[in-house]
Amino acid sequence: MKKKYKILVGIIVSLFVLFIGAGFIAGNYFYNLALNPQSDKSAVLDAPHNLIDSNPNEVKEKEARETWFNSHYEETTIQSVDQLKLHAYSIKNQNESNKWAIIFHGYSSDGLQMTKYAKHFYDMGYNVLIPDARGHGKSEGDYIGMGWHDRLDVVSWIDNTVQLNNDAEIVLFGVSMGGATVMMASGEELPTNVKAIIEDCGYSSVWDEFSYQLKEIFHLPAFPIMYFASAVTKLKADYTLGEADTVKQVAKSQTPMLFIHGSNDTFVPSSMLNEVYDAANVPKEKLLVEGAGHGRAENVAGAKYWETIQSFISTVPVTHTIH
Template identity: 75%
Template sequence: MKRKYKVIITIVSLLLVLFVGAGFFAGNYFFNLALNPNTDKSAALNAPHNSIAISPEDAKEKEESKKWFKENFEDSFIQSFDDLKLHAYTLKNTNETNKWAIVFHGYSSDGSQMSKYAKHYYDMGFNVLIPDARGHGKSEGDYIGMGWHDRLDVVSWINNVISSNKNAEIVLYGVSMGGATVMMASGEDLPDNVKAIIEDCGYSSVWDEFSYQLKAIFKLPTFPIMHFSSAVTKLKADYTLGEASAVEQVAKSKTPMLFIHGSKDTFVPSDMLNEVYEAANVPKEKLIVEGAGHGGAESVAGDSYWETINNFLAKYIE
């Protein structure tokens, strides 16, 4: 009996070791696929449900704004809470103003790709600051924060603006991962200078977004891959996929918020909008753009997109 019992224990132990080993192997694979900034993201970004259509008109506006951007930006740098050198593009308005828009880009992108949005805020009379998220563009970092550690970088950029303009009236704006970033920052103790936050197609949490993509791209269940991936993320990037929650951060916010999403978004499912909107206990509004895919609300809605933003900001910024 004892021998049989030992054999069973040995087999179970080996199976457990194999399970854990395979789990961490898979977790490391998905960490590198999703959060290592040096790996190719095309497999995920080019998946059919993640494709982002760009109209000829949108492409033309983007090219025109890129030219304007290159002729007008200045480089800015700060040190992060964990000693990374972070970069941002600064566009000072020719008309002196205390109004600042801090604009945040999406996943696997960089600040220079936000020139179209920057131009709109500039034309609305704002100075514009566009940070490169850690691990993106000219900012240092060996992992993608998905908005979580970036939320503390947001606070650093806010303080940097205030240090040179104590009367600054600041709006935080972000698209996709940038939208999640400003939502995650909303739960921090922000200075009174931050008057409003606008998020466009941000996800409810990193766990929810990655679970959705895991199923959509690889047809794999949440358990156990997400759990091992989260453990690897904690080891390599010092945060878990579960703690990186826009919903929980928005629930702590004291800043008025505008939530925007396209009804046909299949990259960040549009039902995530309801989760973050319902969690907010501040003056809030939402704009659902019918027929818009991921990051397409602005191009589909056109002038009404910016009219909604203008009307929202007019309530909180002089």
């Protein structure tokens, strides 16, 4: 009887060890797939989801914007709180202004892909700053922060802008991961220089977004892979997928916020719009663009997109309370 018991215990322990081992192998695979900047992202990116213009008119406009951008930008760097060298493109408006738009790009992209938004804010009278997120573009970093550690980088860019211009009036703007980044930053203690935050198609949390993608792309449930992937992320990038919670950060915000999403978004489901909007306890507005896919709200809405942004910015309070 004791022999059978020992055999049973041995089998259970062996299966448990195999389960844990297989779990960490799977978790490491999905970590590298999603959060290693050097890995092939074709399995998780359905280009053209990531702001890529496709029709001839858009291509021509894109080329004109890039020509303008390349002849105006200056490069600047700062050091992050964890000693990474972070890079950004800066354009001072030809008309002297204290207004600044700090613009954040999406997943597996870089600041150079945000020229469309930079030009619009510039034409609205703003100086523009377009950082490369950690692990992207010319910024240092060996993992993708999905907005979580990046939220502290946002604070660093804000502080740097205020040091250069104490009277700066700042608007934070981001699309996709950049949208989540500015929302996550909204829960930090921001200076009164930050007047408004505008997010376009950001996710409600990293856990929810990755769980959704795991099901949509790989047809797999969140349990147990997400738990192992989160453990690997903690070991390699020092954050868990569960703590990177956009909704909780937005609930702490003291800054007026505008939320934008496309109704046909299949990369970050449009249902996440109401989650973040409902969490905000500040002056707020939302714009759901019918028929727009991920990162395409501006293309589909056209002038209404920018009219909504300009109207929102013009009606926000001059100052906000520091918590």
